[in-house]
Amino acid sequence: MADMVVARKEGLYCVPGDFYIDPWRPVPRAIITHAHSDHARVGHGHYLAAAPGVGILKSRLGDINIDPLPYGEPVTHNGVTISLHPAGHVLGSAQVRMEYRGEVWVASGDYKVESDGTCAAFEPIRCDTFITESTFGLPIYRWQAQAEIFADINQWWRRNADNGRCSVLFCYSFGKAQRILHGIDESIGPIVCHGAVEPLNRVYREAGVRIPDTLAASDIKDKTVFQRALVIAPPSAGGSTWMRRFGDYSDAFASGWMQLRGARRRRAVDRGFVLSDHADWPGLMQAIKASEAQRVIVTHGQIPVMVRWLSQNGWDAGAFETEYGDEDNEALVEAPALEENKPGTQVGNA
Amino acid sequence: MRDFARLYAELDETTATNRKLDALRNYFSRTPPQHAAWAVYFLAGGKPRQTVPTKLLRQYAIEYGGIAEWLFDESYHAVGDLAETIAHVLPPPKQTSDIGLAEWMTERIAPLRGAQPEKIRDALFAWWDQTDWRERFLLMKLIGGGFRVGVSKLLVTRALAEVAELDSKLVAQRLMGWTDGRAFNQNGPTSDRYMQLIAPISEDEHQLRGGQPYPFFLAHPLNVEPQTLGSTTDWLVEWKYDGIRAQLVRRTNQNWLWSRGEDLITDRFPEIASIALPEGTVIDGEILIWKTDLPASFADLQKRIGRKTISAKMLAELPAVLVAYDVLEHEGVDIRATPQASRRAILENIVNYANNPTLKLSPLITTDDWQTLATIREGSRSRVVEGMMLKRADAHYGVGRTKDVGVWWKWKIDPYAVDAVLIYAQAGHGRRASLYTDYTFAVWDTEADGKRVLVPFAKAYSGLTDAEIGKVDAAIRKTTVEKFGPVRSVKPTMVFEIGFEGIAKSTRHKAGIAVRFPRILRIRDDKLVEQADTLDVLKDMLA
Numbered sequence: 001m002a003d004m005v006v007a008r009k010e011g012l013y014c015v016p017g018d019f020y021i022d023p024w025r026p027v028p029r030a031i032i033t034h035a036h037s038d039h040a041r042v043g044h045g046h047y048l049a050a051a052p053g054v055g056i057l058k059s060r061l062g063d064i065n066i067d068p069l070p071y072g073e074p075v076t077h078n079g080v081t082i083s084l085h086p087a088g089h090v091l092g093s094a095q096v097r098m099e100y101r102g103e104v105w106v107a108s109g110d111y112k113v114e115s116d117g118t119c120a121a122f123e124p125i126r127c128d129t130f131i132t133e134s135t136f137g138l139p140i141y142r143w144q145a146q147a148e149i150f151a152d153i154n155q156w157w158r159r160n161a162d163n164g165r166c167s168v169l170f171c172y173s174f175g176k177a178q179r180i181l182h183g184i185d186e187s188i189g190p191i192v193c194h195g196a197v198e199p200l201n202r203v204y205r206e207a208g209v210r211i212p213d214t215l216a217a218s219d220i221k222d223k224t225v226f227q228r229a230l231v232i233a234p235p236s237a238g239g240s241t242w243m244r245r246f247g248d249y250s251d252a253f254a255s256g257w258m259q260l261r262g263a264r265r266r267r268a269v270d271r272g273f274v275l276s277d278h279a280d281w282p283g284l285m286q287a288i289k290a291s292e293a294q295r296v297i298v299t300h301g302q303i304p305v306m307v308r309w310l311s312q313n314g315w316d317a318g319a320f321e322t323e324y325g326d327e328d329n330e331a332l333v334e335a336p337a338l339e340e341n342k343p344g345t346q347v348g349n350a
Numbered sequence: 351m352r353d354f355a356r357l358y359a360e361l362d363e364t365t366a367t368n369r370k371l372d373a374l375r376n377y378f379s380r381t382p383p384q385h386a387a388w389a390v391y392f393l394a395g396g397k398p399r400q401t402v403p404t405k406l407l408r409q410y411a412i413e414y415g416g417i418a419e420w421l422f423d424e425s426y427h428a429v430g431d432l433a434e435t436i437a438h439v440l441p442p443p444k445q446t447s448d449i450g451l452a453e454w455m456t457e458r459i460a461p462l463r464g465a466q467p468e469k470i471r472d473a474l475f476a477w478w479d480q481t482d483w484r485e486r487f488l489l490m491k492l493i494g495g496g497f498r499v500g501v502s503k504l505l506v507t508r509a510l511a512e513v514a515e516l517d518s519k520l521v522a523q524r525l526m527g528w529t530d531g532r533a534f535n536q537n538g539p540t541s542d543r544y545m546q547l548i549a550p551i552s553e554d555e556h557q558l559r560g561g562q563p564y565p566f567f568l569a570h571p572l573n574v575e576p577q578t579l580g581s582t583t584d585w586l587v588e589w590k591y592d593g594i595r596a597q598l599v600r601r602t603n604q605n606w607l608w609s610r611g612e613d614l615i616t617d618r619f620p621e622i623a624s625i626a627l628p629e630g631t632v633i634d635g636e637i638l639i640w641k642t643d644l645p646a647s648f649a650d651l652q653k654r655i656g657r658k659t660i661s662a663k664m665l666a667e668l669p670a671v672l673v674a675y676d677v678l679e680h681e682g683v684d685i686r687a688t689p690q691a692s693r694r695a696i697l698e699n700i701v702n703y704a705n706n707p708t709l710k711l712s713p714l715i716t717t718d719d720w721q722t723l724a725t726i727r728e729g730s731r732s733r734v735v736e737g738m739m740l741k742r743a744d745a746h747y748g749v750g751r752t753k754d755v756g757v758w759w760k761w762k763i764d765p766y767a768v769d770a771v772l773i774y775a776q777a778g779h780g781r782r783a784s785l786y787t788d789y790t791f792a793v794w795d796t797e798a799d800g801k802r803v804l805v806p807f808a809k810a811y812s813g814l815t816d817a818e819i820g821k822v823d824a825a826i827r828k829t830t831v832e833k834f835g836p837v838r839s840v841k842p843t844m845v846f847e848i849g850f851e852g853i854a855k856s857t858r859h860k861a862g863i864a865v866r867f868p869r870i871l872r873i874r875d876d877k878l879v880e881q882a883d884t885l886d887v888l889k890d891m892l893a
Contacts, residue, residue: 139417140425140438250366259438261362262430262784266816270366305424312418 004080004098004105005131005297007320012107012131012299016100017080020044021107024323031082033109034093035060036174038325048075050084052120053092055203056174071120087111088122089277090175091207097125106291107131110324112276113283114146118175118182118209124290129297131320132288135278136256137302143256143280149273150183156252156271161189161228166249168231170238170269173197175277176254177232178204178211186212189228192220194242196234217245256280288315300324353381354389354451355484361501370501374509384452387544393499393506395612396529396539398455400495401462402470404432407494410474411436427836430779433490437483447480455538459493504750514548520555521547522749526562530614561606561614563597564632564678564686565749569739569758576720576740576761584743586690587715587723589735590760591673592648592851593638594655598672600627601682620660622672625709630682631700634747635674635712645673645734648866649854673710674701675739678747686747690756693747730763736851737762765849766865766891768793768883769874771804772844775826776837778811786826786838787811787819789870791848793861795885805885807861808848813870822873845874845882853891863888 005014011023011030019029026043033039035049035056042061049057051068058064069075071094074083079101084094089110096107106127115121143149153169160167171177173196181191181201193201193214201211220226226246235253237243256276257263264272279287284306288296295316298306303319310317360373374393378386392398412422417439429435449458458477462470481489491497507525511518524547528539579585595610605623607616616623619637627633639646639654646668654660654668677697678686685693694714701711715738717723723738730737738761745756770791778787788811792804814822822844829841849871856864865888 138425138428139415139421140429140435142438250369260429260784261434262779264363266785268365270364270369272363302424305421309418309421 004100004103004129005107007322012320012322014080014098014105017078017082017098019048019077021096022109022322022324029077031084031096032057033087033096033107034090036090036110038323039109048082050086050092050094052207053090053094055206056092056200059199059203071123085123085125086120088113088115088119091119091178091204091209093119095123095125097127103128105129105131106293108133108287110135110277111279111287113279113286114143116146116179116183118179118204122287124287126292128293129295130288130291130293131297131299132284132306133278133324134284134298134301134303134306136276136280137284137298137306139281141256141259141276141280142282143259143274143276146183146275149275150180150185153180153183153252153254153273154185154188156250157184157230158188160250164227164248166226166229166231166246168233168243168246168249168251169254169273170233170235170251171254171275173234174200176275177201177234178209179277180232180254180275181211181214182209184212184230189230190215190220190225192217192226192229192231194231194233194237196237197232217242223247351447351449351451351454351481351485351488353377354385354392355482355488357389358488358499359484361499367505370505371509374501374506375513378509378513382450383541383544385450387539387541388451388455390506390510390525390544390547391529391539392497393501394503394525394529397497398459398492398495399463401459401493402474404494406467406470407432407436407474407490410471411440413471414475414478415439415441423835427777428784430777430784433487433494433496436490437487440478440486443479443481443486445480446482447477447485452541454489455492462493510548516548516551519749520551522565523559523562526565527608527612527614529612530608559601561599561601561604563599563606563608563612564634564684564747566595566597566610566634567676567748567758568751569760570751570753572740572759572761576723579720579740579759582717582720582723586694586741586743587717588675588712588739588741589715589730589733590737590739590762591636591638591645591712592734592736593636593645593651593673596622596635596637596672597678598622598625598627598631598633598635599679600629600631603629618654618657618660619670621665621670621708625672625704625706627700627704628681630679631677632679633672633674633697633700633709634676634678635672637670637672639668640671640710641669647734647854648852649856649864669708671708671710673712675712676747687755688746689743690741690745690747691743727761727763736760765851765867765871766853767847767849767871768887769845769877769881770807770848771842771879771882772822772826772840772846773804773806773842774837774839775822785819786823787814789822789846791846791868792842793883793885793888795861804842805861807859807863807885807888808850808865808868810846810848810868810870813849814873818873842879845877845879847871847874853888855892861885861888863892 005012010020010025010027012021020027021031022033022039023030028045030044030047032047032049035053040057047064047066048069051070054066054068069084071084071086074081081099083097085097087093087095087109089112098105104127106125108131110133111122113122157167177197191212191214201214205211251269252271252273253267253269254273254275256278258272259274296310297318297320299320299322307317307319357373357377361370412419425439426435462473507518507522511521597608599606607619607623609615639650650668674697677693680696701709727738740759740761742756748755770793772789773792774790775786776788778785790806791808792806794802795805796802826840829843830838831841832839848868850865850868852866854864
């Protein structure tokens, strides 16, 4: 049987369905797994996305022609039955299940297996072929339970606050920021969010996710308030004039890349918190096994490593070259510090 | 060991000096002296020798972790540090351990040196069973050699001084030589030595000093016009030699020779160690290989440094001298607070008295004006020196890079420089892991048939800003021709100005020359690959 999904220069293409998944060039019909900018781009004729993510997509891409699809609800297009299932990555993130003549393919988009309370938890979907991301596809990436990480963040914040020093936590504005806000102990002090973060907080609140009260930096006239505050900002704010108002501050960065000392030291922040919205190595293995797929196609991240490992362990493994990055990585490029480069994502960009 | 692992993690994961200081104070105020002694040893820069060969560490980690060898290697390439890779790929521990740092060092790790592989394997597996991520990382660093802590000795000194309520200069003095394995007893740092380190100041402080050197006073690069320094008569001007800075200590009828890295090198330079000095003398100077009237290149000195046993032939062919700069102790009295010019007079007496060609006086260069000095400085290269040293006539001999009691300036000549082409790149380590930051540079050579080829001549990995590294890293990924493990060969497209301090003939290098301290001066975006320099340009620089 011919492959249901292939990689084209526009993006991943469902052949019988005649639509694309997260295409990077304008196409007539696109299914969007989530609203991070490397997956959701402007210029497509028609969009389909999981209902909880539509609000963010519209706010980021403007006036697009988009249909919301509730999680788990099937819709048929050109004979392909499509349904979207939670990927646990960010609000509205979805895996795309495609069934055609009894064969099932699932494209994961970005996913995380640990549930975090800010979006629907990852749901394993049985399939014949699983298209998986591989951002952290090396055995060195094993995440601590998030409760421990939040305890570390709280401790850092509390200690700074006790010393009258502002805590500035850099993280990606969409997803990571809200996950942190949802997970931290808001009783420690006031929370200030950068202008890039606050609109997304609103979307999360509207979706019913508990996000503590947040302030804008410009609202605070009394500078002493900052001494106990936690500031959530995108990495691009680091070193900008916006930072000056906080006086003496301790800075930190939250990302899966902080797992490695080298990456942490390159960042040159006081603290690195290893908090990722992607699956770690055990998480990737868990998702692949739970899919019961015989065939696995690896995209963006550690492609050669994952393909080799899967082949050696009995899977029929292959790769798609895509132009997806990862949100923290982009954040770092903006920063303008440097970050891990992932060989798998090179082809398109180079 | 858990406490030290936590301290190490705290020091490692913050760039904030205050937080590091807090962590150190915290640790020293609640750690028993036998463990604190070892901690001081490591924090002050002590480097334990490798106990277990890297090959075995890697092999057993792969076995214990139950992962394929290639997957371990891929992980290593991403991490750029063996100890960290091992700590990350091992499964979680089954137990915990309360064994303290001193026992770990003396009873567990030390006996592993030279042990049978089976015994090493059993030990590692047992230890991995009872250590968490931080402890494993530390343990692998301690066993595998190459242990380094991201904290300055100054900060460690401050923390100890605060905990012990002592003057930090006193602690700095007492800390001298702590990290040298041979200088003190073979059992390593003991609780007695730690107690001495933090003891209240005593009457016989000087007697307790033994063979300890003084903290070295360091110079600052001169970044203003020398004319702004006032009259030349306010300054003692000397050559800046390129050798090993050292102190020769004479106390209790014995000589000790210390390098600036606080290694005891008495045995390496027997001709210097045998210089007869008056009792209670400490001389600061530079070790150099001397040939007729001039110092030899650093390459010759390197041949001596590496040798533990020195043959008579080597002593004859590569004779070492100590060029004396300064005297820090005279007749058993610390004279570091005596003005530079007065110390110089004492030094001249001592050198005359010693009357030994192995102890040379660093000559003073006296002129009335800076312009003449600048002209003389132009001839530095032919004298095999790096430029000049300017020492204020009233300067005390300070501690480290301080300026509060007078200053020393180093007025160096510009480095040699050539434009070269980047041809290979390798991912860096540590902070630079997963980034291509270690580069091999080549210059043009013409083969017999007239064909121009690029010949590698130097490796360099410093001199670029993070933003520039990012740019070069991206270009390397785009222009990769081949990958061999962690190394990539790239299409020659990028030209860099490479600076270096010295150049010597070499039979070991393809280019036939070896350069000293190569580093990147700047990216030459304005130059085409074809316009890079030739090997002949380099060869012309050979003296």
